[in-house]
Each structure stands twice: as C-alpha cells, then as structure tokens.
Amino acid sequence: MTKPIIALLYDFDKTLCTTDMEDYAFIPALGYTPAQFWSKANTFGRENRMDGLLAYMYTMMAECRAQGRVLKRDFLVQCGRSMELFPGVREWFGRINAFGESLGVEVEHYVLSSGLKEIIEGSGIAHEFKQIYACEFYYDESGAACWPKLDVNFTNKTQFVYRINKGVLDVADDKTLNDSMPDDSKRVPFTNMIYVGDGLSDVPCMKMMRAYGGQAIAVYQSGNRAGVEDLLAKGRVDFMFPADYREGTGLDVTVRNIIRKMAISDALTAENVRQLQAIGHGEVPGQAGLFE
Known part of the structure; x- marks a missing residue:
C-alpha cells in the first residue's frame, strides 16, 4: 500500500537563510552593498513598470x-556556498523525514522562492528538496545568462502549490495541471501540506493553506517579529516561531505534532475506506488499528 505523503513547502530567503540570498556573495562581487543594488534594481523596475523579480534579474545581467x-x-552556484542558514536547518530534513517514517507517512520538502534556483543549488541543502521552484536564468550556447527562464513572484507561487497537489511538477506541463482531477486521486492533499514562510510575500500561499485545510507557519528574526505577529493576529498564519530548526525548539515540536495529526487523519481515512470495501465484498470489517 502506498504511504500517504506530507509536503513541507518553504520560502527560502529569511525562512531558511538569514537574508536575501544574493546579498551574501553575488552583490559584494559586483562592488555594491545590498542596499545599493536593491535600490538600483527596484528603481529600474518602477521606472519601467516591470515585475520586480524580472527587474532584479535584468539588473544582475546588466x-x-x-x-x-x-x-x-x-x-x-558558487555564490550559494556563502549562504548562512538558520540554526538546525542542515539537520532538519533528515530528522523530520525519519519522524514521518516512524508514523508510516512519507515527508517531502519543496522550495517556493523568489530567490535564484542556481544560488540555492550551491547552498548545500538543495538535495533535500523534491523540487525547487525559484527564479532561474536561461543560458545561451556560451553558458551566459541571457533570459529569465522562470519567475516565481509572490502571487504566482500558488500555481506551484497546485502542481505539488496534483503531482504535476514539470513547469512546462500546463495541460495536465489544468486537467480535471478527482480530489481523491491528487498526489498530496492540501490537508497534508505545511507552508513555512517569513512575511507578506508568503501570504497568498499561507491563505491557500488555511482555506484548504493545510497549515501555515511564520518564522521570524528579531527584526521582523512585529510583522509576523501581525500575520498571526490577523489570522493569516496558524503559528509563529523563531527561525530555529534545532531539535526540541517550538518550531520542531509543533511541526512534528502537525505531522502526527495528519498521519492519524490519513490512517483513520484509510480504515474507513477499508471497512467500506469489506462491506461491499460481503465481509465483516475487522479492527486494523492505527499505524498497523
């Protein structure tokens, strides 16, 4: 029998690493401070009425x-090696996967980020994710970045939630994504999703989680605690915690409790289906018990 799947979806900048990923090495390599570079990129975007992410990608090339x-x-990719991850991030995935395994469920991890996929690939944790959805360049025959291949902005992040839900992970496959699919055949139910982010850019995905039965968690550093408290007060997230992924922290304990709740719900649903099937075959339903 196929194990139920629970998906953890993460923003990246200020969720898994401490600041915008371009700030660590790429921007200093150009001789700019982060404030100077982002001012230049944002001004260019405003003046040209341009999507902000396309504006920063253009500014990087220019x-x-x-x-x-x-x-x-x-x-x-080399710039990603300078990234500073929050405490416990490197050990987080293996520990959470093992916990899910102990409950008879498979845990998968996904990134939905407005940062750069190439920099994430250099972070040392890219292998932990089943799929990384992030901004990405197309490279010409000489290997030079020449065009945005993918733009993951604040609102179109939600399409990737649907891709994970249906199991249609190829961004070039729009037809299958838009095909009608019964809820009980979707690979990862929304009720088995946990979204982890840090601020307003994550609200569309967080709202999806709360509307469709998943869970939304906001993590914070001291500098953005007030903004995260506002998200919780306004009902945009279910929980908030310091961005500390080490074992025994509030974030760790709560995520494990959510996974436990989801695993129990899946087991109860499976038992209900089993008993209905038994009745349909003229059998007397027995007691299977949870997690057997």
Whole structure:
C-alpha cells in the first residue's frame, strides 16, 4: 500500500537563510552593498513598470555586462556556498523525514522562492528538496545568462502549490495541471501540506493553506517579529516561531505534532475506506488499528 505523503513547502530567503540570498556573495562581487543594488534594481523596475523579480534579474545581467563579466551558472552556484542558514536547518530534513517514517507517512520538502534556483543549488541543502521552484536564468550556447527562464513572484507561487497537489511538477506541463482531477486521486492533499514562510510575500500561499485545510507557519528574526505577529493576529498564519530548526525548539515540536495529526487523519481515512470495501465484498470489517 502506498504511504500517504506530507509536503513541507518553504520560502527560502529569511525562512531558511538569514537574508536575501544574493546579498551574501553575488552583490559584494559586483562592488555594491545590498542596499545599493536593491535600490538600483527596484528603481529600474518602477521606472519601467516591470515585475520586480524580472527587474532584479535584468539588473544582475546588466551590471555584470557593464563590468565586463559573464553571468554564468557556475558563478551563481558558487555564490550559494556563502549562504548562512538558520540554526538546525542542515539537520532538519533528515530528522523530520525519519519522524514521518516512524508514523508510516512519507515527508517531502519543496522550495517556493523568489530567490535564484542556481544560488540555492550551491547552498548545500538543495538535495533535500523534491523540487525547487525559484527564479532561474536561461543560458545561451556560451553558458551566459541571457533570459529569465522562470519567475516565481509572490502571487504566482500558488500555481506551484497546485502542481505539488496534483503531482504535476514539470513547469512546462500546463495541460495536465489544468486537467480535471478527482480530489481523491491528487498526489498530496492540501490537508497534508505545511507552508513555512517569513512575511507578506508568503501570504497568498499561507491563505491557500488555511482555506484548504493545510497549515501555515511564520518564522521570524528579531527584526521582523512585529510583522509576523501581525500575520498571526490577523489570522493569516496558524503559528509563529523563531527561525530555529534545532531539535526540541517550538518550531520542531509543533511541526512534528502537525505531522502526527495528519498521519492519524490519513490512517483513520484509510480504515474507513477499508471497512467500506469489506462491506461491499460481503465481509465483516475487522479492527486494523492505527499505524498497523
């Protein structure tokens, strides 16, 4: 029998790492401070009425070109190696996976980020994710970044939640994504999803979780605690915790409790189906028990 799947969906910047991922190495390599670079990118976007993420990706290419640099994948991946992850992040995935296994469920991890996939690939934890949905460049024959391949902005993040729900993970496959599919055949029910983010950019996904029976968690550092408290007070998230992923923290204990609740719900549903099938075959339903 196939194990139920529970999916944890994460933003990345300020959720798994301490600041915008471009700030660690890419921006300093161009000789800018983060404030200078983001001001330049945001001003360019406003002046041209441009999606903010496309504006920053264009600015990355334009600034490299102006300095005689070629923006290549390997350089961006290398920039990811300077990333500072929150305490416990590197050990988090294995521990949570093992906990799910002990309850008879499979835990999967996904990234939904407005940062760069290439930088995430250099973070040392990219292998932990079943899929990384993040902004990404297309590279020409010489290996130079020349066009945005994927733009994951605040609102279109929700399409990737649907992809995970249906198991249609290929971003080029829109037909299957839009095909009608019975709820009981969807790979990961919304009720088996947990979204972890840090602020307003995550609200559309958090709202989906709360509307469809999943769970939404906001993590914070001291600098954004007030904003996260506002999300909780306004009912936009279910829980808030410091961004500390070590064993025994409030975040760790609560996520394990949510997984336990989801596993019990799945087991009860499976037992109900089993008993109905038994009746349909003229059998007397027995007692299977949870997690047997």
